[in-house]
Amino acid sequence: MGAKHDLLERVKDIHRLGSIQGHLGWDREVLMPPKGAAARSDVLAWLAAESHRRMVDDDLGALLDAVAEEAVDDPDLGATVRDVQRSRDRALRLPESFVADFARKRSIAQGAWQEARAASDFAAFAPHLQALVNMTKQRVNLLGAEGPAYNALLDDYEIGSTMAAYDPLFAGLKDRLVPLLARIMAASKDTPMPTLPAEARFPIAAQEAFCRKVSAHMGFDFEAGRMDVSTHPFSAGLWPGDTRFTTRFDERDPFSCLYAVMHETGHALYEQGLPGVHAFTPRGKAISLGVHESQSRFWENQIGRTEAFWSVAGPWFHDAFPNLPKMDAATMNRIANKVEPGFIRVEADEVTYNLHIMLRYELEKAMFDGGLAVEDLPATWNAMFLDWFGLDVPEDRLGCLQDIHWSMGAFGYFPTYTLGNLYAAQLLEAMTHDVGDVDALIASGAWSAPLAWLRERIHERGSLHLPEALIEEATGRAPTPEPFLTYVERKDSALYGL
């Protein structure tokens, strides 16, 4: 009891406010009627200010000091202290007026971005983007971070990450993905991948039932969570015992919903597997965006885009859509793995996806430390895109206006997606070593084995270890892109007969 108890009570209060924010944010995307928007923004800002006030409270600082020694020999407490100290240090450096002003500008910029994207009018968004870049630079200054501004942003979204680590990682990936893509493109000229019949329609209710079955088979506990619909699929670990994810439906494309559901279920399984005993403290929370993305990508790609998966889910799929011509697992899997350069990141295959990320990474670097002016962003984007993807961006809606992140002031976020892809492949490799051929397990219907491994190695750890240490403990070696490159090269060589 004593200081530790008091500290944890205060920390839980802050995290309860965070869960409430999460819940009201989930509701906003899923249920809120349009005229509720103003009051919702107001209360979310109020909750943020409440959290800020509690985070900078002197008594919290005193309690952190009081438990410092105890935390050395108490790793659970240590993880919480580490995280709270980091959040508190930042909160103390950011005046409440700055935080409120930044939140307001982001909110305005998001609205402007939605309109600009719809009209494909970058000029209408540029002043808002400029304001967010300026405030983000100001924020880095306020935080007193040393070195390049972009490093501070990277660290914001994935603790400990730097350009010094990303630069060689991305260069190595690019060196092998670009030639792989060229070989795939050449091969697919002769033997094009199959597709679902263009005229087929997939009723929403049948898609929903099929996707719920897949999600439940992955291990999602529907007694402890929900699946709903929103414009952009997302997952939210709102409360212990209440984790929710969303999807969307397209009557022409059942894979859009299926892979969104597998992706979001991957995130949601992580949340459902977090240690409840540490609820409302950092120790009981997911450690990072990169690790979170490893869970979603693992299920979406390493499991979902395999012949083994389709050998089980294919019959369910055909039961759901009885009018569809029968296709075997190999064909379904080839449809799901088509590689092709395209404009849109979220629709990209496993090979080109990371190139989309690297392009954004280079542009963010240039905006924050390389002198790239906001007004020059579209031209630079389009030139790089032509160079890397061989495609001419016809309008900014399909180029630099496509993602929501910048309009939210989330600079430095994108690279965590690639980390997720790399971690997922490394986890698959280690899992295979421990439990045997994962494809064979999936084909046999024993989907609980991969989940049990992830539960033990990742989920139950919460925020005990920092991301790289967590991956190293789970897989026996430090994070490396090699498993991903081996995985994707082997997979596409087989699919495309390279």
Place this chain on the structure above:
Amino acid sequence: MGAKHDLLERVKDIHRLGSIQGHLGWDREVLMPPKGAAARSDVLAWLAAESHRRMVDDDLGALLDAVAEEAVDDPDLGATVRDVQRSRDRALRLPESFVADFARKRSIAQGAWQEARAASDFAAFAPHLQALVNMTKQRVNLLGAEGPAYNALLDDYEIGSTMAAYDPLFAGLKDRLVPLLARIMAASKDTPMPTLPAEARFPIAAQEAFCRKVSAHMGFDFEAGRMDVSTHPFSAGLWPGDTRFTTRFDERDPFSCLYAVMHETGHALYEQGLPGVHAFTPRGKAISLGVHESQSRFWENQIGRTEAFWSVAGPWFHDAFPNLPKMDAATMNRIANKVEPGFIRVEADEVTYNLHIMLRYELEKAMFDGGLAVEDLPATWNAMFLDWFGLDVPEDRLGCLQDIHWSMGAFGYFPTYTLGNLYAAQLLEAMTHDVGDVDALIASGAWSAPLAWLRERIHERGSLHLPEALIEEATGRAPTPEPFLTYVERKDSALYGL
């Protein structure tokens, strides 16, 4: 600005916490997965404690004192000060430990009641009910109320109400309703009321579309609210611009959903009509349960159970259920107005409904000030029920276990339902005086006229006036049961040819 500004900021904070509780409570009834229950109870209790702490804060007291003089000439501020002072006085007298213990006991009792009701086993519920009665008496003592305990409870749910007011009111009602019921029963032996065909089925989707149409026609703004499904229909004015109500569906009985929707839309229209400029302060809130119920009952009964209503909604109904034999408005209205003594309050018609309330009122009086022991409740209930309704209660599930209120410790709540019935009839009378024949307006499709009148006389007033003063201002005379008795006697005389 100054003290008034500071006071209102603090009051708004407390009401924001209240809105969050309301939202998470709504979600619990409508969406929450079962395993989320524990965390939900935890956070709701935490929010209640947060509110309590802010309500008893010394600085709030100082601000109330500081604005006391200003409030004399500022009725908006005065209404807020009156309400906050009342809440604060109560909060100050109730130790936090008592509040938490009472909340826990209520929560346990609710679970026990659900099981006891399912098993029709009063003995299993009795110890919980006894505990709640005891704690409620203790609460009255802590509040330091003078006079009989039950008066304090009545005042809790409808400010200013007392047994001295209810006793003659209820006696007067009973004196005319009991003979009316006897005459109706006698008349209906010769000419039974029509019913919907027993074999007819009403698809849920068609019921939903029909009910949404009725609700929208009543004036509910679906851009500023939602209709969802829950076990027990309810309405919640969660946020400015976001008011939600629920209903339930029975494939055999479309009137169950329709009149739930009209009832809850009545509540929701009140919430949507509250003055947004006073949001998050008592001045901007509904004044009382009784007035709230007048809005729901007005639309459900004074509007919804009329031939005029069915002359407009009947064609919609038949469009929704094309296989149903065509029935004219008079027939539909007779089906909707069947009078018959029954065991269940929430299924009761307009004549017997208030007898259900009076029975509970008498029993509550006896439990708190008349020496009725909890263990004697079922026998007493059943004896009174036989006397008043001529029906022998076969099991307590249909008797004293039917309502949730006592399991929530809500003693003194029931009489507000009858107030709502009386106010609704009095409002109709005054409205007719002001805008002309309301039936004619409804039959012509001009449903906005009654709403506009209610908006101006009731909704926009918020908590400016106490309930009786509000009704008096709106109708030109103090609340009286006469309009209700005239209304129901006239209506049923016509329907039953008395």
